Amino acid sequence: MRDQGKAAAVASDLPIPVAHQFDDARQQHEAAAMGMWIFLATEILFFGGLFTGYAVYRAVEPQGFHEASRHLDLLLGTLNTGLLLTSSLTMALAVHSAENGLRRPTIGWLLTTSMLGLGFLAIKGYEYAHKVHEHLWPGPHFVAPPDASRGFEQFFVLYVSMTGLHAIHMAAGLLVMWVMVIILWRSRHVARHSNFVEMFGLYWHFVDIVWIFLFPLLYLIDRS
Amino acid sequence: MDSHADHAVRRYFGIFAALLVLLVITVGAAYVHLGAANIVVALVIAVVKASLVAWVFMHLRSSTPIVILFALGGVFWLVILILLTAADFLAR
């Protein structure tokens, strides 16, 4: 990071473009941050419907949920949590680099983040395939063990719906991230895009937070 | 500027270390028989982890109060949804 001071100076020389409806860059940034957080609030409630279903079904059938949870692979789940937490760190570093006008580190951290995200999805896909193979994928081919309690299948319905919606969010994030990398690659002035990187970072961290809750709720129902 | 930047980076790594420690704790706690308290412990740790991410990685600590209010608002409305729905399911 030797060239940081220079880059920061360059960045401050270049005015960040301000759209016509705004008075200045500060107002523009405030609006973008607020808009992004409101969007994340909608996302909380979008996932929230599933969390509600989880809460009431688990409250009604705790035993079935307990039994079903043990069919998930805790090692892979923990590994995936680690990958996502790491990707949050690299994303934060990408935002930090973009704000300081460091083009190469920004691109580097973004690519690292996307690799970690890809790894997460690959492991998730492997877990899904395994569940299909074990007839634990909900739907017509689902076969519960003969001694399973009520609620056993509902756990897997919620497991697939919740992690599936989460995975879709990850995949969408990866696409946007790669577009962003291309844009940064072509552009000479990272600072002009630092708002974009920062707002995307918020999204990525949010997806991480969702997983922070999914992991204990799905994988960690009393393993003792 | 430089020292400030380094400071931020160091903070990010510190938070990351804390998150990993909490991950280990939460997995470990699942193997301790706590009965009904199990879910409470797991959720408390999850809330702490999520707050660390939101507060530092997502810059809530340097955000305007109104942004913090919106972030909490989403959570608050989720609590309404879960609580009133559970009020039906648990009282049947």
Place this chain on the structure above:
Amino acid sequence: MSVVSPAPPLRLKESYLSVSFTIRSWLLSTDHKRIGILYLLSITALFLFGGAAAVAMRVELMTPQADVVRAEVYNRMFTVHGVIMVWFFLIPSIPAVLGNFLIPLMIGARDLAFPKLNLASWYVFMAGAAFTLWAIVRGGVDTGWTFYTPYSSTYSNSYVMLTATGIFITGFSSIFTGLNFIVTIHTMRAPGLQWFRLPLFVWSLYATSLILVLATPVLAISLGLIALERLFGFGIYDPNKGGDPLLFQHLFWFYSHPAVYIMILPGMGVVSETIACFSRKAVFGYKVVAMSSLAIAVLGFLVWGHHMFVSGQSTYAGLVFSLLSFLVAIPSAIKTFNWTATLYKGQITFATPMLYALGFIGLFTIGGLTGLVLASLAVDVHVHDTYFVVAHFHYIMVGGMVMAYLGGIHFWWPKMTGRMYPEGWARFSAILVFVGFNLTFFPQFLLGYLGMPRRYHTYPAEFQVLNVMSTAGASILGVGYLFPLTYLLWSLRYGPRAESNPWNATGLEWQTPSPPPTYNFKETPVVTEGPYHYETGE
């Protein structure tokens, strides 16, 4: 609102309408005013479509027997009517048309905070409408607008998925619009325009936007889960597969009760503006009226269970939801009393927007009070799923929101188009709408109380007189709607040119030419007073 720099005296040559006339310039415009007009055109077409379904139903219900359609077709007709009117007319009506057009003007901004997102919201809306219309063309959907499970998720043989996809997509347009309004109102107010100097229309749309943003995602996920059950056999709602149908009802009504306030709060905003202007008085208790909008938005989220009193919900939950439903009446009543107090000793002129506003107050009061009847646990068991409910919510949605929408369109028509509408015709049709509406829906209160269930195409012969009255009223109402459609179009060419402030109203939007230039104001206005300085202003 007084402004330090006075409005430009000479008419700016370039209004937002005359900058360009190509279709492309409309379809790619990010100007909030043009997007408002795009929404106006789209939802008018969809309103006519939904109205046609209502006409068909009223024709069928003229006689006790089935004479026009079979039961299956009738089911599809009331579903189409409900789906189109709720999601493709009422929800976007005032927010997407008047809100889009007016919010930046009222707060002295050049545009909304995210103009491209605004345009995207219109395209998303049209995509959702296309899916829904496609479903209807292929044969429609018969679940009712409420999509109750497990009928919708397992048994119905109609185009549930296509319709639900359309609604899911349209939800994003609601979210985009709400998000845009909230950020705009927070960050882009003109210098000096403090929160308690905002017009009440802006307050009501702020509250509406909060609901749009917080409720719509839950509808999306509830429909998404229907898709998983219907397409992949996931057991989430269907009791045969281990699910619980009441989970759907909870998620659905968590959206759909607050959605009632999406469909009435903006109307309350319009009424506040028109009552003040045509009484020449400041709105009585301005701060309380502003705060009651927020109170409605928040309390409205706590009452959804009153739709589930007889569907197997726990009695204790029912008690709580009943009590909370009574509480939400308080802020609505506050508004009604304050409007009445505003009228007191005002210099009232009965211009068309005022007629609609007065009609709103009366009809909304009836709709609201019958809502309290329905919120009472025991009474609801008696009148649940009867025409009493149908009459109640039409008094709110049509008697309230559609009246307010028409009033608002008339009030701001000169601003939007630069033309005056013919006042005589407009007053005549306002009265026609009021009379036709009451004749249509008041008999339905009686029908419901006597026990006629909703959603049937046949009924016992003793209900015929009231049904014929209702159908007669509907035809008057229909004519009442066609008149404005005609004379407003006529006025575009033959109406007298409007001045910048034809009503002598306060408010920033009246201080710029009619129609406004692309970026709204020649100079950013500076605000030094509250919104309704009528006594001192003239």
